[in-house]
Amino acid sequence: MMRILPSRLCYVSLLSLLLLGYSCISGCKNPFKTRESPEPEFSEGTWETPALPEIVIQNLFHAYNEKIIGNFSQCLCDSFRFSAPEDSVDAANLGRPDLFADWDRSVEISVTTSIFNTSRQNPDSFGCAVSFLSTHPPDEVGDTLAILSRKYELLIFDLKAVPPGTTLARGTATFHMRQTSLNWWSIYFWNDIPAKEGEDDWADFKAKFRR
Amino acid sequence: MKKCKVNYNRTDIILKPHPLCPHQGEPLYIAWRGENRGRDKNRDTQVYSCLSKMFRSVIQILVIMSFVLPRNAFCAQLRLDFSQDNRTYIWNTSLDCGREVDQGLSWGFSSAINSMLIKRSVFSNNQDRWQDDGKINLNLNYALTSRLKIGALFSQNINSLEKRKVTSSEYGIITEYSISGVRLVQIIGGKDIDRRLKEGKRKDSGFNHRLEISHSPHIFSESVTHISLSQNNSHLSNIPLLERDLSVSFSRNSSGEDSLEFFYLESWSKKKFYSGVLTDSQINTQRKTQRMINLRSSTQVPFKVRVDFDFDFVSSRYKYFGEQDLGSPGLTDNFSDSQNFSLKIKRQFFKRLILASFYKYLETDEDYTGDQKDQKMKNGELGGNLGIRISEKDSLYLTTSIGVTSFYAPEVSARFNDRDILTLFAWGEYLHVFSPIFSLRLEGGFRNFHQVYISNRLSANNNHNQTYVLSPTLIWRPHPKLDLKQNYNIQANYIYYDYEKSIESTKNRLFRRGSSNTSISYRLFPRVSFVFGYIYRYEDYGQLIWKDQWVQKPSWERRTHTFSLSMQYMPAKSWAFSPEYIYEKRKSWDHFTDLVTLKKSRALGDKFSRNMISLSCKYFVDDRNYISLSGAHRVQKSTMGAEETSDFATVSVSRVF
Numbered sequence: 001m002m003r004i005l006p007s008r009l010c011y012v013s014l015l016s017l018l019l020l021g022y023s024c025i026s027g028c029k030n031p032f033k034t035r036e037s038p039e040p041e042f043s044e045g046t047w048e049t050p051a052l053p054e055i056v057i058q059n060l061f062h063a064y065n066e067k068i069i070g071n072f073s074q075c076l077c078d079s080f081r082f083s084a085p086e087d088s089v090d091a092a093n094l095g096r097p098d099l100f101a102d103w104d105r106s107v108e109i110s111v112t113t114s115i116f117n118t119s120r121q122n123p124d125s126f127g128c129a130v131s132f133l134s135t136h137p138p139d140e141v142g143d144t145l146a147i148l149s150r151k152y153e154l155l156i157f158d159l160k161a162v163p164p165g166t167t168l169a170r171g172t173a174t175f176h177m178r179q180t181s182l183n184w185w186s187i188y189f190w191n192d193i194p195a196k197e198g199e200d201d202w203a204d205f206k207a208k209f210r211r
Numbered sequence: 212m213k214k215c216k217v218n219y220n221r222t223d224i225i226l227k228p229h230p231l232c233p234h235q236g237e238p239l240y241i242a243w244r245g246e247n248r249g250r251d252k253n254r255d256t257q258v259y260s261c262l263s264k265m266f267r268s269v270i271q272i273l274v275i276m277s278f279v280l281p282r283n284a285f286c287a288q289l290r291l292d293f294s295q296d297n298r299t300y301i302w303n304t305s306l307d308c309g310r311e312v313d314q315g316l317s318w319g320f321s322s323a324i325n326s327m328l329i330k331r332s333v334f335s336n337n338q339d340r341w342q343d344d345g346k347i348n349l350n351l352n353y354a355l356t357s358r359l360k361i362g363a364l365f366s367q368n369i370n371s372l373e374k375r376k377v378t379s380s381e382y383g384i385i386t387e388y389s390i391s392g393v394r395l396v397q398i399i400g401g402k403d404i405d406r407r408l409k410e411g412k413r414k415d416s417g418f419n420h421r422l423e424i425s426h427s428p429h430i431f432s433e434s435v436t437h438i439s440l441s442q443n444n445s446h447l448s449n450i451p452l453l454e455r456d457l458s459v460s461f462s463r464n465s466s467g468e469d470s471l472e473f474f475y476l477e478s479w480s481k482k483k484f485y486s487g488v489l490t491d492s493q494i495n496t497q498r499k500t501q502r503m504i505n506l507r508s509s510t511q512v513p514f515k516v517r518v519d520f521d522f523d524f525v526s527s528r529y530k531y532f533g534e535q536d537l538g539s540p541g542l543t544d545n546f547s548d549s550q551n552f553s554l555k556i557k558r559q560f561f562k563r564l565i566l567a568s569f570y571k572y573l574e575t576d577e578d579y580t581g582d583q584k585d586q587k588m589k590n591g592e593l594g595g596n597l598g599i600r601i602s603e604k605d606s607l608y609l610t611t612s613i614g615v616t617s618f619y620a621p622e623v624s625a626r627f628n629d630r631d632i633l634t635l636f637a638w639g640e641y642l643h644v645f646s647p648i649f650s651l652r653l654e655g656g657f658r659n660f661h662q663v664y665i666s667n668r669l670s671a672n673n674n675h676n677q678t679y680v681l682s683p684t685l686i687w688r689p690h691p692k693l694d695l696k697q698n699y700n701i702q703a704n705y706i707y708y709d710y711e712k713s714i715e716s717t718k719n720r721l722f723r724r725g726s727s728n729t730s731i732s733y734r735l736f737p738r739v740s741f742v743f744g745y746i747y748r749y750e751d752y753g754q755l756i757w758k759d760q761w762v763q764k765p766s767w768e769r770r771t772h773t774f775s776l777s778m779q780y781m782p783a784k785s786w787a788f789s790p791e792y793i794y795e796k797r798k799s800w801d802h803f804t805d806l807v808t809l810k811k812s813r814a815l816g817d818k819f820s821r822n823m824i825s826l827s828c829k830y831f832v833d834d835r836n837y838i839s840l841s842g843a844h845r846v847q848k849s850t851m852g853a854e855e856t857s858d859f860a861t862v863s864v865s866r867v868f
């Protein structure tokens with residue numbers, strides 16, 4: 001009798017714990033339920049299934065110009081890194097070697113959200129639009145890895161800046177992509193180089209929005 | 212008893228993106244490159260000649276030192292890597308060595324140099340583009356007494372690209388004093404930073420002082436406590452830097468089962484930096500305050516349940532002061548807090564079943580002092596996994612998780628980007644061993660990614676992204692010399708938009724892929740083996756239409772055949788040669804539907820072929836002592852573009868003396 005007592009105690013404790021857990025869960029709202037979403041009033045947003053590396057570039061282009069952060073973030077891998085070697089040397093020159101350091105996915109999303117929010121809230125005074133040029137080096141597309149380089153022009157207007165004005169940033173962005181069994185093609189490494197030494201490029205623009 | 216220390220942790224040096232490099236007494240290949248910069252003539256020959264000269268010089272020095280000096284008094288590790296990918300050449304070299312010369316007197320040297328050359332770069336108007344990063348450290352230590360050590364140190368870093376160059380040097384006298392468990396380290400010296408740009412140069416130099424006090428009190432048994440306080444003061448002429456750090460760490464491991472680790476850091480810094488053009492720049496000040504707390508605990512509670520709890524908290528405050536109001540978005544004062552915790556529960560039953568469950572929570576808050584850029588993010592994830600050995604021949608592993616990530620904007624005007632992302636994930640693996648020579652592995656999984664925008668401006672983008680995968684693999688060894696492996700993979704990816712399911716939307720898409728991968732490996736002799744591989748892959752992509760069930764309207768399809776044949780040959784115990792040939796053929800078709808007759812047809816869109824031959828050769832003693840060389844030549848042709856020829860080469864040398 002004494003031998004089975006601890007075992008019974010175990011079952012009773014476990015049952016009590018389960019009942020307690022169930023009553024807690026049933027009394028609370030579902031923590032994994034998403035918020036309600038209203039019917040769309042606009043049909044903004046262009047995004048295609050990134051079944052090919054080229055489509056990732058198109059999605060990035062549309063997301064950047066339409067300022068939709070959700071579509072932009074789907075272009076990036078969890079292990080994403082951004083590198084701007086020329087701007088990094090410039091930043092080190094100016095005494096801020098940390099400006100481009102440790103630029104991972106969370107930094108990229110944070111920076112881009114800031115750009116998109118600033119642009120969407122001040123459409124008359126701030127904006128940016130990117131375009132990729134049709135001439136580019138040949139794409140390197142393998143089985144699960146791909147490297148695509150694109151020359152770009154980024155038009156930025158900032159009427160609140162000192163002095164206010166329009167800037168044309170030009171350069172070459174090299175996107176290293178991979179595809180995994182449960183994911184589409186996405187960018188794991190983005191390298192940015194200005195068109196001419198010392199000129200403004202995409203990385204310069206993004207760095208202004210980093211802390 | 213003489214001791215020597217070698218830093219075997221190579222990742223610190225090799226993986227650093229911008230390591231610093233030597234400048235004093237310029238290394239052979241940098242000097243050589245400086246003389247020849249801009250000349251395209253015979254560049255390839257010069258590059259290889261440079262590499263071989265550098266390699267030979269370093270090897271000669273090390274071989275002489277390792278023979279002349281007593282073996283137990285000198286330690287060194289050398290690592291040389293070279294790779295060429297078409298017009299990109301990369302060199303990574305590193306050397307660590309140290310020696311205890313006499314009782315109490317020792318020296319250490321470490322260097323790492325990384326260089327990259329892009330020949331006739333399309334990014335630099337067809338000019339050769341060089342980038343160098345590297346560092347060199349030299350230190351000398353002498354123990355005056357058991358409590359007092361004195362020494363000298365010198366370090367130099369270089370970071371250069373094209374005509375930009377930043378060289379920083381630090382030198383100083385180091386004193387280390389220990390008393391009653393308290394260790395006091397002081398470095399007094401100087402620091403120079405030389406910045407050169409196309410338009411001019413600027414030099415900052417000044418006095419440098421570093422003080423570190425640390426103590427490891429013995430508070431509890433089976434525990435280690437460490438308290439450290441440090442201050443770094445660089446009195447540079449224009450951009451002084453002052454940093455202070457306080458850290459406390461505690462770790463306890465009781466009876467090898469339960470463990471507790473705690474780390475606390477309080478850091479403060481004030482630094483000045485230039486903004487604008489270096490030759491006509493203004494000076495700004497950044498004040499940074501950072502607090503960090505990490506807690507890791509693992510314990511066994513009643514019913515043999517193991518509970519792991521982790522907690523991390525990071526808080527950062529950045530404040531900027533300028534010579535004048537810059538108004539730049541990059542110089543906005545900002546605060547950020549992030550905290551996350553995870554709770555894991557694990558229990559093993561009858562040495563056959565392992566059941567585990569976890570909950571993770573992450574919260575971040577970015578505050579730009581009332582700016583419209585303020586952001587908040589919350590993420591919660593619940594999951595579990597199960598591993599069971601059903602019998603001696605069967606085992607099963609299942610894992611699943613559900614999580615929601617929510618993004619909020621505190622400012623009402625910025626809430627159009629507020630969104631939730633629901634992620635559902637499930638994966639299973641089943642292994643059945645029919646016999647010691649024949650087994651089956653079955654893998655399958657599902658992932659659902661549901662993105663929900665809260666505002667009606669962007670809710671048109673709300674979509675489900677679902678992926679299903681099933682992948683069986685058969686492994687058969689009919690003969691000790693023959694291995695056969697057959698893998699099949701079926702994958703389907705559905706994307707459909709929440710508000711467009713009922714209409715024939717062009718945004719709803721389906722991608723499908725099926726592949727088979729066959730591998731035959733035959734060991735002809737103990738040191739010669741052949742591997743033949745064949746991969747067939749079918750993919751199609753198209754519109755997804757809802758007619759009581761999902762129906763696909765294909766846009767394109769693609770079929771790929773890949774053949775590979777490789778040989779592994781080991782003429783001696785330490786030598787391995789591996790030639791390989793790969794041929795790939797791919798055809799893509801575009802699908803059309805006649806709008807009048809509704810007749811479906813397809814047309815060949817692209818025909819692609821790739822031939823690649825490669826050879827690798829390796830001489831190895833162990834994991835840390837080896838030389839490997841590999842090269843590949845690839846030709847690929849597509850009806851969409853011109854024929855492309857590419858060459859790749861890598862050389863790696865690792866040696867521990």
